[in-house]
Structures are given as C-alpha cells and as structure tokens.
Amino acid sequence: MTTLPAAAAFAQEVVLGASVQLTGPVANTGRYYRDAYQLAIDKINAAGGVKIGGTAHKLALKLYDNQSDVNLSVRQYTQLVSQDKVNLLLGPFASNFALADSAVSEKYKVPMVQGGGASDQIFSRKFKYIFGTLAPASNYFGSTIDMLKSLKPVPRSVALLYADDAFDVSVAEGTRPMLKKAGFDTVMDERYSTNATDFNSLLSQVKSKNVDVVLVAGHETEILNFVRQAKSLAVAPKLYSFTVGVPSEDFRKALGKDADYAFGMTAWLPSTTLKDRWFGDAQKFADEYKAKFGYDPDYHAASGAADVEAIVQAIETAGSIDPAKVRDALAKSKFDSLYGPIAFSPEGQIDLPQVVIQVQGDKLVEIYGAKGGVNAPKYPMPAWNAR
Known part of the structure; x- marks a missing residue:
C-alpha cells in the first residue's frame, strides 16, 4: 500500500486532531466534545467543507481517548502533531488537561482552540497558540454573587468549597475577593482533593456553622456525591450553587427529585x-444534537462546536492551513456562532456572561443574567424532610 505525501492528502482533507476523555472519571463530560466536534465537522462538510483559496476541502477528525489521564493526553497531542501530522488542534475537557496539552501546541506552534478549560492559568503564560471559548473561571460565580445580593432575606454567611485542580483553584481565587466586596461573611474556605467521594466532614461543618450559602467548585461526580451526602446528613443551607452539573441532563437524571x-x-x-452560519441558530443545533446522540447538549457541547467553527473561519480568513497564518487569523476572529459572539482577548480567551440557572421541579429555569433577574428563584431551600 502506498501512502500519499502529506501535501497531496491536504488537498482532500484538513485534519483536526484532539484527545478527549471517553473513559475514566470525567468521560461523561468528555463525550460532549467528541460528539460536538463530529456534528460540527459533518455539518460543515455537508455545506461544502472549508474553502481555501476558492477550493473546497473536507474536514476530518483524528481523535484519541486520553482515558482521563493527563500524562497520556500530553503524549497523544505530541503524537497528533509530530507523527499523525494533523493540521490544527481541538482541545480536551478540563483545565488541568488544557493547561498541560497547550504546552504541546505552543512547542510545535500549532494552534489549539479548546472549549474545555476555563482556568485563568491557561491564558496567563503569554502563549500564542492557545485559544479558549470558555469564560474565565475566576468569574464563574460573579453573576451568582450579584443575584445573592438581590435575595430576600439576604444571605449573610458563605462557604466556599473547591477541588484542588487548576479550574477550581482559579474559581476560588476569583470568588474570594468578589464575596468580600459584596459584603458577605466567608465562614468556610476549604479545598478538597479532586475526585473526592467523602464530603461528610465539610458538610458537618456547614451544618454546625449554620451556613446560609454554599458555593462548590468541582466536577460532576464530586457534585453528585456532595448532594447525596447533604441529603443523608440532612444538611440544607438556604442555597447551594455548583460550577458544573446543573446544566447537564444526566446530572439531573442521576439525582432525580434531589436535584431540585x-x-x-x-x-x-x-x-x-x-444566529449561526452553519446550523442557522443555537436551537437548531440543540435539536440536531439531540436527534443524533440521544441526549441534550449543554454549554460544553456548544463550546466544542464553536471551536470547530472558529478554526474553519480562521482558515478561510487566512486562505491557508499554515499554522502561523491560522493563528494570526484566530487572534483577530470576530463572528457569531451557535455559542455566542466569538472574539478572543489578547491572552486568547473569550468572555461570555454566566447565566444563573436553577432546577425547579422537572425544569431548568433561567434565574439571573447580565441584565439582572429573569425568573423568580426558589429560595430559601427547604429542609430535606420538608420537600
């Protein structure tokens, strides 16, 4: 079997490479990226592919499973650029992965557009080849804190609990000064280990200190454990809010009525x-996603699809798949996507406001956004035995 030289292969396909978590502790979120990447690529190919200098090229995806292992992920990204010779990179899920993997894209000077890592650390290193479509982790609780000030009765005491990974540490570092400025009393500020399963000690402190609000930064399995143990220990603060989980259909199904x-x-x-160039609008994207994969997309999926679109827009703007030219075009990106307006800061990150949402019965309700209140929150949360 003879293989075509790389230049000839590029005439047919532009290959995007990625490593995502398809197995291991965070596979449930990792699949959003695999599915979103593939759906966006299929959609763009169906519309004629990516145009380079008047010629249409098909997109292809070269994807590895990093098994939720950061070291394996780094090796796979190295293989993607040095051996597989992919043209450009899409990202993994989770900030600690994006932090490590972006060092590969920087070393080889191949742009990576990722919608899975929000930690401010990723973008504070003056790297030129990393671009991110998640808003800064340091401001994830910003809109929530604004909402807290509008509640009646106004809560006073807050517990800030966070995992010891890059994303959650960035969340905590940004949340602390915002809580102080807003006049809240942070009575607990505790770090727990990533993939923690036992929250009994922290929950006992929440109960004994009679904390009004509990803010938890963590990943989905940690949050599931936290809620289940809160119920078993009958710990019900006036309000709790989580950085992840609540937007996910699987999270709400896993907890059932306890997600309320x-x-x-x-x-x-x-x-x-x-509005969106390829899907028409975000609702059409969501409908197509659900029809194809059998579950609803959340912001991870929308962010992942926007990553593919950003690369395609940049290739077309550059009129080239030359990594340096695509990188420069990405830096100047300004377009509307199914995820929202895409325009990267000089550090490479976009900033979209976080909308506060709440599980109310069997519905996910938009509560508070950039312009203030939208719908009434269910507050304060009743005791578990009073539901």
Whole structure:
C-alpha cells in the first residue's frame, strides 16, 4: 500500500486532531466534545467543507481517548502533531488537561482552540497558540454573587468549597475577593482533593456553622456525591450553587427529585436568537444534537462546536492551513456562532456572561443574567424532610 505525501492528502482533507476523555472519571463530560466536534465537522462538510483559496476541502477528525489521564493526553497531542501530522488542534475537557496539552501546541506552534478549560492559568503564560471559548473561571460565580445580593432575606454567611485542580483553584481565587466586596461573611474556605467521594466532614461543618450559602467548585461526580451526602446528613443551607452539573441532563437524571433547588451557571442556553452560519441558530443545533446522540447538549457541547467553527473561519480568513497564518487569523476572529459572539482577548480567551440557572421541579429555569433577574428563584431551600 502506498501512502500519499502529506501535501497531496491536504488537498482532500484538513485534519483536526484532539484527545478527549471517553473513559475514566470525567468521560461523561468528555463525550460532549467528541460528539460536538463530529456534528460540527459533518455539518460543515455537508455545506461544502472549508474553502481555501476558492477550493473546497473536507474536514476530518483524528481523535484519541486520553482515558482521563493527563500524562497520556500530553503524549497523544505530541503524537497528533509530530507523527499523525494533523493540521490544527481541538482541545480536551478540563483545565488541568488544557493547561498541560497547550504546552504541546505552543512547542510545535500549532494552534489549539479548546472549549474545555476555563482556568485563568491557561491564558496567563503569554502563549500564542492557545485559544479558549470558555469564560474565565475566576468569574464563574460573579453573576451568582450579584443575584445573592438581590435575595430576600439576604444571605449573610458563605462557604466556599473547591477541588484542588487548576479550574477550581482559579474559581476560588476569583470568588474570594468578589464575596468580600459584596459584603458577605466567608465562614468556610476549604479545598478538597479532586475526585473526592467523602464530603461528610465539610458538610458537618456547614451544618454546625449554620451556613446560609454554599458555593462548590468541582466536577460532576464530586457534585453528585456532595448532594447525596447533604441529603443523608440532612444538611440544607438556604442555597447551594455548583460550577458544573446543573446544566447537564444526566446530572439531573442521576439525582432525580434531589436535584431540585440546586443553582448552577451556564454561558449558553439553546436559543433562536443566537444566529449561526452553519446550523442557522443555537436551537437548531440543540435539536440536531439531540436527534443524533440521544441526549441534550449543554454549554460544553456548544463550546466544542464553536471551536470547530472558529478554526474553519480562521482558515478561510487566512486562505491557508499554515499554522502561523491560522493563528494570526484566530487572534483577530470576530463572528457569531451557535455559542455566542466569538472574539478572543489578547491572552486568547473569550468572555461570555454566566447565566444563573436553577432546577425547579422537572425544569431548568433561567434565574439571573447580565441584565439582572429573569425568573423568580426558589429560595430559601427547604429542609430535606420538608420537600
């Protein structure tokens, strides 16, 4: 079997490479990226592919499973650029992965557009080849804190709990000064280990200190454990809010009625007002996603699809797949996507406001956004035995 030289292969396909978590502890979120990447690529190919200098090229995806292992992910990204010779990179899920993997894209000077890592650390290193479509982790609780000030009765005491990974540490570092400025009394500020399963000690402190508001930064399995143990210990603060989980259909199904009253945040909700070149609008994207994969997309999926679109827009603007030219075009990006307006800061990150959402019965309700209140929150949360 003879293989075509790389230049000839490029005439047919532009290959995007990625490593995502398809197995391991965070596979449930990792699949959003695999599915979103593939759906966006299929959609763009169906519309004629990516145009380079008047010639249409098909997109292809070269994807590895990093098994939720950061070291494996780094090796796979190295293989993607040095051996597989992919043209450009899409990202993994989770900030600690994006932090490590972006060092590969920087070393080889191949742009990576990722919608899975929000930690401010990723973008504070003056790297030129990393671009991100998640808003800064340091401001994830910003809209929630604004909402807290508008509640009646106004809560006073807050517990800030966070995992010891890059994303959650960035969340905590940004949340502390915002709580102080807003006049709240942070009575607990505790770090727990990533993939923690036992929250009994922290929950006992929440109960004994009679904390009004509990803010938890963590990943989905941690949040599930937290809620289940809160119920078993009968710990019900006036309000709790989580950085992840609440927007996810699987999270709400896993907890059933016990998900009720939980607050969360999202930078994206399906809407006909978010117009898009390929899908038409965000609602059409959500409908196609659900039809193809059998589950609803959340902001992770929308962010992942926007990553593919950003690369395609940049290739077309550059008229080239030359990595340096695509990188420069990405830096100047300005377009409307199914995820929202895409325009990267000089550091490479976009900033979309977080909308506060709450599980109310069997519905996910938009509570508070950039322009203030939208719908009434269910507050304060009742005791578990009073539901």
